[in-house]
Amino acid sequence: MIRPRGHCGVINLPAVSSIISLGEGCTPLTKVKVGRHSFLAKLEFLNPTGSYKDRGVSVMMSHILSHQVRQVIDDSSGNAGASISAYAAHAGIQARIFVPAHASSYKKQQIQRFNATLVEVEGLRSATTTACWKEAQHTTYASHAWSPFFLAGQMTCAWEMWEQLGRRVPAAIVCVAGQGGLLIGLLQGFKALLKAKLIPHLPRLYAVQARACDPIVRAWEERKEFPQACVEQTTLAEGIRIAQPVRGRDILRAIYESAGAAIRVEEHEILAAQAMLAHQGLLVEATSAAAVAGLSQICQLTELAPDDIVIPLTGSGLKQAAVAELSMRS
Numbered sequence: 001m002i003r004p005r006g007h008c009g010v011i012n013l014p015a016v017s018s019i020i021s022l023g024e025g026c027t028p029l030t031k032v033k034v035g036r037h038s039f040l041a042k043l044e045f046l047n048p049t050g051s052y053k054d055r056g057v058s059v060m061m062s063h064i065l066s067h068q069v070r071q072v073i074d075d076s077s078g079n080a081g082a083s084i085s086a087y088a089a090h091a092g093i094q095a096r097i098f099v100p101a102h103a104s105s106y107k108k109q110q111i112q113r114f115n116a117t118l119v120e121v122e123g124l125r126s127a128t129t130t131a132c133w134k135e136a137q138h139t140t141y142a143s144h145a146w147s148p149f150f151l152a153g154q155m156t157c158a159w160e161m162w163e164q165l166g167r168r169v170p171a172a173i174v175c176v177a178g179q180g181g182l183l184i185g186l187l188q189g190f191k192a193l194l195k196a197k198l199i200p201h202l203p204r205l206y207a208v209q210a211r212a213c214d215p216i217v218r219a220w221e222e223r224k225e226f227p228q229a230c231v232e233q234t235t236l237a238e239g240i241r242i243a244q245p246v247r248g249r250d251i252l253r254a255i256y257e258s259a260g261a262a263i264r265v266e267e268h269e270i271l272a273a274q275a276m277l278a279h280q281g282l283l284v285e286a287t288s289a290a291a292v293a294g295l296s297q298i299c300q301l302t303e304l305a306p307d308d309i310v311i312p313l314t315g316s317g318l319k320q321a322a323v324a325e326l327s328m329r330s
Helices: 006-010 053-066 077-089 106-112 124-136 148-164 181-195 215-221 248-257 269-281 284-293 294-302 317-329
Strands: 028-032 039-044 071-075 094-100 119-123 172-176 204-210 263-265 309-312
Touching: 028 148, 028 269, 039 148, 039 294, 053 077, 053 106, 053 148, 053 181, 071 077, 071 124, 071 148, 077 094, 077 106, 094 106, 094 124, 106 119, 119 215, 148 181, 172 181, 172 284, 172 294, 181 204, 181 248, 204 215, 204 248, 204 284, 215 248, 215 263, 248 263, 263 294, 269 284, 284 309, 294 309
Parallel strands: 039 309, 071 094, 094 119, 172 204, 172 309, 204 263
Antiparallel strands: 028 039
């Protein structure tokens, strides 16, 4: 697990008896130009299991192991389930992951390769959560959506940005938002730096969602404190297909507190952004590309220099490519 160096020694992660780590963190910050817009890409898809989830899962699983837990469950559309499965395997903990039956086959295969038990649930993404909640009455729910320890791990991304930018804060950060763990964790990380008097202000936080499932955008447009559940529709950005995020109030608070905004994007914009990123040498999943798809709208809202915009690219497109290759061979 990563924590800031030097003067940031006063900012610590939760104490645990054993650290469960696969080498997450320290991801590159790379200048990228997509279309007419430039930004700094934080390459979170280079974490061990191919997604940003590894930061939070490392801290969460370390906490769980310190309480001698031997079995865990979680519900996930893919990346969180794969991350929990990998870190559980490393810790000698048995994981059972509930996933939507419609989830991408390559993510389900990744979960199984880590020797976790895969439970497929028919219906909407919310049905998967309901099924997992029922099982949580009898075992430990290692929920990336609910756990404060998962959020603690995501704070490290904020601290790394600060270090990589020469100990300064970016003007804006653009994140995709489903359950909002990264967005909320970033706010907490930058607030810790602000409290330590290491930065003068918070960066603006922008949340991006697909039009097919956009409860946060709708609530922000109406200046509400809580998002209402929306009708869940199919989207390429399956990682943010969350009709009623459990920390919806915290996501909105992060946007309001940082003077940011919530943006919705169309499916064709997500595909276009994904293709443009690939032409820049960055192969990411559609969910990651959604954040870049929202960049032109954000640039219309405010004038920002390229070095002042950071976009975390959250999930690797290599997972999908690998499974596609295997399917072609078979």
